[in-house]
C-alpha cells in the first residue's frame with residue numbers, strides 16, 4: 455500500500471483509546487444554540503452514522519470534530535490531543551489525518567479533477583510529480599471514475615461523479631478518519647448505493663474510522679456499526695439529551711420513541727403547520743407584512 459501522508463505511523467504516536475472524543479460539546483452562533491452537551495467516543499475502525507432532520511446541527515458537529523468550528527464549550531480530542539490546545543499550524547497538520555467529503559463535494563471549480571485530487575498531496579507532501587500522478591490515477595480507479603475525467607473541470611461532471619471525485623480527494627493522504635457530509639443527497643438510488651459501496655470499501659482500508667452524516671436510512675442500514683440521532687435543540691424538553699438515539703441500525707428500526715419513528719418513517723406530522731407558524735413569527739419580528747413579502751417564485755404570489 456502506498457504511503458502518502460507525512461504523518462508517522464499510528465502505532466508509534468497514538469495512545470490506545472478512542473480515535474475521536476467529543477466531550478460535552480456545545481456550539482452557539484450569536485444567540486442561537488445549535489449543539490448542547492454532546493459527548494461521543496469513536497473507537498478506531500468504527501463507522502458512525504449521524505442522523506437527524508435538516509438544521510439540527512449535523513454539519514456543525516462534523517466540522518467541530520475537525521476544528522473547522524471551535525466549540526463554545528466542551529472539547530474535541532483527536533488521537534488523544536485536544537484540538538483547543540493546538541495552534542492553527544498544528545491543527546492544519548492534524549487535518550492531514552482526516553479526509554472530509556463535503557456536503558455538495560466542494561471541489562475547486564477552476565481546477566481540473568486531476569488538480570483537485572492532487573491538491574492535498576501537493577499541499578502537504580513533497581511527493582515527486584510522477585508519483586503524484588500515479589497516486590491520483592489509483593484514487594480515481596478506487597472510486598470507480600474513468601481516467602478520462604482527470605483533465606475535466608467539476609462542472610463537466612455529473613453530481614455522482616463529483617461526489618466520487620470529492621471522495622478521491624479526501625482519501626489522498628491515507629486518512630485515519632474519513633468524514634462524509636450527506637454523501638448520497640441528490641443522487642438516484644443506484645448512484646446512492648454506489649456511494650454506499652464505496653464507503654464500505656473505504657471502511658475496509660486498514661485503520662480507517664468513518665463518520666457519515668446522512669438523512670438516508672439505506673446508508674445508515676448499510677454502512678453503520680453505530681447510529682446516533684441528533685434532535686433540534688429547540689424541540690427538546692428541559693433536561694432531554696440532544697442525542698435521542700445511540701445504538702445499532704437494527705435497534706433504530708425497532709426503537710419506539712415517536713421522534714425516531716417519525717424520522718425513520720419520514721412523516722411530516724405537524725411540521726408543515728410549525729414551519730408556517732415559524733415563518734409568520736419571523737415576518738412579524740421583521741415587521742414585514744405577508745402581502746408584500748412573497749418569494750418571487752411563489753406561485754401564489756400576487757393572486
Ligand SMILES: Nc1ncnc2c1ncn2[C@@H]1O[C@H](COP(=O)(O)OP(=O)(O)OP(=O)(O)O)[C@@H](O)[C@H]1O
Nearest residue numbers: 483488506507508509510511512513514515557636
Ligand atoms: N457558520 C455559521 N454561522 C451561523 N450559523 C450557522 C453556521 N453554521 C451553521 N449555522 C446554523 O446552525 C444550524 C445547524 O446547521 P447545520 O448546517 O449543522 O444543519 P444540518 O443538520 O447539517 O442540516 P442539513 O441536513 O440541512 O444539512 C442552522 O440553523 C444553521 O443556520
Ligand SMILES: [Mg+2]
Nearest residue numbers: 512513557635
Ligand atoms: Mg448539513
